[in-house]
Amino acid sequence: MPCADVRSRAWRLDHAPAIAHGQVVATRARVDLVATRAALPGELGAAVDAFERYLRLERNRSGHTVRAYVGDAVGLLDHLAKLGGRRVGDLDLGMLRGWLAIQRNGGAARTTLARRAAALRTFSAWAHRAGLIDNDPAQLLASPRAHRSLPPVLAVDEAAAVMQAGADEPSALATRDRLIVELLYATGIRVSELVGLDLDDVDRERRVVRVLGKGAKERTVPYGLAAERALADWLRSARPALARESSGPALLLGARGGRLDPRAARAVVHARIAAVPGAPDLGPHGLRHSAATHLLDGGADLRTVQELLGHASLATTQIYTHVSVERLRAVYTQAHPRA
Known part of the structure; x- marks a missing residue:
C-alpha cells in the first residue's frame, strides 16, 4: 500500500473518535432544536416558520445561514415563552x-x-417590517467584537508537497483526491463551492471555473496548469469509472457515484496534508487561506484577491489574509522615497 494512503488511513483512524463525538453532539443539538421549535406557542412557532421562508x-x-439564524430565533422565542x-x-x-447573557454565561x-446578535437584529428588523x-x-x-484569530497556513513548499502526496496512486478515488486539493489551492474557493461545481461550470479552454458563492452570487475564478492536468486525468478515466446513471452533471463524485459530500472533501484535505511531515493540520478553509496568502506574497493586489475569494467587503480580505514581513519590506523598499 502506498505510503500516502497509509498516512491517510492513519489520519482517519486517529480522528475517528473526535469525528464520531462531533457527529453525535450535532445530532443531539438538531433533535433538541426540533423539539424546542415544536413546543413554541402557536404565534411564536408561526413567526419562526415565516422568518425561515423570508431568509x-x-x-x-x-x-x-438559514439553519443558524432560525436556530437562534427559536432559542430567543423559547426564552420569551419561558418568561410568559x-x-x-x-x-x-x-x-x-x-x-x-445566558449564552455568554454558558x-x-x-x-x-x-453571530447570534446579528441573527437577533435580522429577526427583529424582519418582525418589525412584518408588523409583529x-x-x-x-x-x-x-454585540461583542469578535477576536479574529488567523489560522495557520501552509508554506509554499508544504503546499507543493501536499499537491504531490499520493501522486503515484492510480485509483479513481486517488485521482479525484488530487483534483480536490489542486482545485481548492489553485482557486481558493470554498469547499461548498467546490462540491457544487457541475461539468459545464468548467471552461477548460480559458481555464476558469464558474462558482456560485454566498448569497447566490456568481463569479469566475481562474486555475493553473497543474490543476488542469489533474482535471484532465479525472475526466479522462477516473470520473467515468465512478459515474452512475444517478451521477448527473456533478464534476466531483463520491465512491458510490453521487455528488461528492463536503464532509468527504474535508476528510480528503486533512488526510493529504497529514501525509506531509511538519505541515499544520488544515482543512479546505486552510487551503483557501494559504492560496490567498501566497497570492499576496507573490504580488497580487488586495482587490484582486477579494474578487477571487468572493468577499463582499475588502475589510474581510484584509483580516483573512496574511502578508509576510518579506512582502511588506519589499513594497516599502520599492515605494518609500527614503527607504
Whole structure:
C-alpha cells in the first residue's frame, strides 16, 4: 500500500473518535432544536416558520445561514415563552440582552455571540417590517467584537508537497483526491463551492471555473496548469469509472457515484496534508487561506484577491489574509522615497 494512503488511513483512524463525538453532539443539538421549535406557542412557532421562508426566499441566504439564524430565533422565542410571552410583540431590548447573557454565561465564544446578535437584529428588523412588533428593539443591541484569530497556513513548499502526496496512486478515488486539493489551492474557493461545481461550470479552454458563492452570487475564478492536468486525468478515466446513471452533471463524485459530500472533501484535505511531515493540520478553509496568502506574497493586489475569494467587503480580505514581513519590506523598499 502506498505510503500516502497509509498516512491517510492513519489520519482517519486517529480522528475517528473526535469525528464520531462531533457527529453525535450535532445530532443531539438538531433533535433538541426540533423539539424546542415544536413546543413554541402557536404565534411564536408561526413567526419562526415565516422568518425561515423570508431568509430562504427573499434574502436567498445559504442553507447554513438559514439553519443558524432560525436556530437562534427559536432559542430567543423559547426564552420569551419561558418568561410568559406569547407574542413576538412581547419582545423588548431587555429580553434580547438577557438571552445573550445566558449564552455568554454558558460559555459561548465571542464569535458565536456576535453571530447570534446579528441573527437577533435580522429577526427583529424582519418582525418589525412584518408588523409583529411595534418597534425594532434590536436597533440598540450591541454585540461583542469578535477576536479574529488567523489560522495557520501552509508554506509554499508544504503546499507543493501536499499537491504531490499520493501522486503515484492510480485509483479513481486517488485521482479525484488530487483534483480536490489542486482545485481548492489553485482557486481558493470554498469547499461548498467546490462540491457544487457541475461539468459545464468548467471552461477548460480559458481555464476558469464558474462558482456560485454566498448569497447566490456568481463569479469566475481562474486555475493553473497543474490543476488542469489533474482535471484532465479525472475526466479522462477516473470520473467515468465512478459515474452512475444517478451521477448527473456533478464534476466531483463520491465512491458510490453521487455528488461528492463536503464532509468527504474535508476528510480528503486533512488526510493529504497529514501525509506531509511538519505541515499544520488544515482543512479546505486552510487551503483557501494559504492560496490567498501566497497570492499576496507573490504580488497580487488586495482587490484582486477579494474578487477571487468572493468577499463582499475588502475589510474581510484584509483580516483573512496574511502578508509576510518579506512582502511588506519589499513594497516599502520599492515605494518609500527614503527607504
